[in-house]
Amino acid sequence: MSTIDWTQRATALRPDGRSLIDGQRVAAQDGQTFDKHSPIDNRRLGAVVRGQAADVDLAVRAARAAFEDRRWAGKPPAQRKRVLQRFSEKILAAKEELALLETLDMGKPIQYSLAVDVPSTARCIAWYAEAVDKIYDEIAPTGDSALALITREPMGVIGAIVPWNYPMIMAAWKLGPALAAGNSVVLKPSEKSPYTALRLAELALEAGLPPGVFNVVPGYGHEAGEALALHMEVDAIGFTGSTRVGRRMLDYAGRSNLKRVYNELGGKSAFLVFDDFADIQRAARTVAGSMFFNQGESCNAPSRVLVQAGIADEFARLVAAEAPKYAPGDPLNPTTELGALVDETQLKTVMGYIDAGRDEGAQVLAGGRQARAETGGFYVEPTVFAGVNNDMKIAREEIFGPVMGIIPFGTEAEGIALANRSSYGLQASVWSDNINRAHRVARALRAGTVHVNQYDEDDITVPFGGYKQSGNGRDKSLHAFDKYTELKTTWLRID
Ligand code: NAD
Numbered sequence: 123m124s125t126i127d128w129t130q131r132a133t134a135l136r137p138d139g140r141s142l143i144d145g146q147r148v149a150a151q152d153g154q155t156f157d158k159h160s161p162i163d164n165r166r167l168g169a170v171v172r173g174q175a176a177d178v179d180l181a182v183r184a185a186r187a188a189f190e191d192r193r194w195a196g197k198p199p200a201q202r203k204r205v206l207q208r209f210s211e212k213i214l215a216a217k218e219e220l221a222l223l224e225t226l227d228m229g230k231p232i233q234y235s236l237a238v239d240v241p242s243t244a245r246c247i248a249w250y251a252e253a254v255d256k257i258y259d260e261i262a263p264t265g266d267s268a269l270a271l272i273t274r275e276p277m278g279v280i281g282a283i284v285p286w287n288y289p290m291i292m293a294a295w296k297l298g299p300a301l302a303a304g305n306s307v308v309l310k311p312s313e314k315s316p317y318t319a320l321r322l323a324e325l326a327l328e329a330g331l332p333p334g335v336f337n338v339v340p341g342y343g344h345e346a347g348e349a350l351a352l353h354m355e356v357d358a359i360g361f362t363g364s365t366r367v368g369r370r371m372l373d374y375a376g377r378s379n380l381k382r383v384y385n386e387l388g389g390k391s392a393f394l395v396f397d398d399f400a401d402i403q404r405a406a407r408t409v410a411g412s413m414f415f416n417q418g419e420s421c422n423a424p425s426r427v428l429v430q431a432g433i434a435d436e437f438a439r440l441v442a443a444e445a446p447k448y449a450p451g452d453p454l455n456p457t458t459e460l461g462a463l464v465d466e467t468q469l470k471t472v473m474g475y476i477d478a479g480r481d482e483g484a485q486v487l488a489g490g491r492q493a494r495a496e497t498g499g500f501y502v503e504p505t506v507f508a509g510v511n512n513d514m515k516i517a518r519e520e521i522f523g524p525v526m527g528i529i530p531f532g533t534e535a536e537g538i539a540l541a542n543r544s545s546y547g548l549q550a551s552v553w554s555d556n557i558n559r560a561h562r563v564a565r566a567l568r569a570g571t572v573h574v575n576q577y578d579e580d581d582i583t584v585p586f587g588g589y590k591q592s593g594n595g596r597d598k599s600l601h602a603f604d605k606y607t608e609l610k611t612t613w614l615r616i617d
Contacts, residue, residue, distance in 0.1 A: 145333025173341030229462030472523030547589030
């Protein structure tokens, strides 16, 4: 366990909230800023650039110039690899600073910023760096009289718009493949978590990434985000966020230059437990751990827990007994498991869903209340509802807080139908000791990722993304290169 006094370090921190454009830290064109507070105790962290269309335009022009003169795209892949490997090494070297910024910005426990967010970010960048000089293009199997080359080219300027729940990791999932493939990037972090994105851009410069290739403009979604998504010189938008804003991305593309839009959106993931699964204690431990990780602010949180009727009561009792292990605590304390929600708005949203669950007749088996209000921060107890049905608001809508609902079902077919009765399709899991059933149900579940008898296995080598209104395209793995490259066919005549 870390022996660092994080509280003391936090007091000394003075984060820089200026944009990073064309290799320089700059104030907003019109000088506007907004105050950023920490959800831990509502302390003010500093002033952050409130980017507008003019700031975004400056960043996009810098990115476009960097792309057109091929200062990055024109480098041999082996050289791009080396720069990005150094970038990854610098992320690891700045581990404590980045982890502290992430925790102060959005409230997650410092132990997880250190053990998950920073290493995953570094590994993502390193993985794409290592991949890029090992990918070959193709020659089509045509006849003697011609040669057809099928090649991948960088797309140009990528606008990345990311959320606050895993600020660095979500940025890295865009940056890794986009930069490795030779694109330039303008990143708009969430207004709720701007600081680590800005530090990442500085570290990339230190690693040798040419100025203009990776720019960051902080600001609000309806200002900087909208300007980026509408910009005529942006070739693609890599968006991660809510389904509500994902719809807007498609609209912005339609109203501007038909830029490619890749949406990674919300979820309401089903966790399906059959009565033939013997170790229900392990299933209960897993669902609690996965649901309450990151304060429940995870797109793939298993918030719909479907349990076969014969074991539903016992399962609910076991999960409720797990909940107190995730009592909210000070995120800067290295033993805390559950930190602060990102802000007061999110706190009110989550408490509103808890009220809605009660009003619709579900029973609170654990939690259900706000916590640690005396700190000035935004905390909610880990909450377990039983007696939920799939039509209740808490079963249909993404809550994005530490709240799960247990929904009983009868037959296998009913379980599958309930699991699939959702507008989302990001992730699902099936728990069964019957290998035929496990395969059958896994095939029937309409989700981008399905787990069998576990929930959290994860690696940069596998794609991640959603069916239905959870999005399109895939982050992670070699498939992510598809999003940030154009496929070209070149025909040559052979006489
Ligand atoms: P959000 O949609 O409110 O915001 C996401 C980003 O979009 C932010 O940078 C925001 O400033 C920007 N934005 C907001 N309004 C905009 C507008 N009108 N025009 C342009 N940009 C705009 O989402 P959030 O609250 O930051 O994040 C939570 C959501 O993200 C949840 O729905 C969660 O499921 C989803 N998410 C999905 C994945 C995935 O991989 N599928 C991963 C993490 C989070």
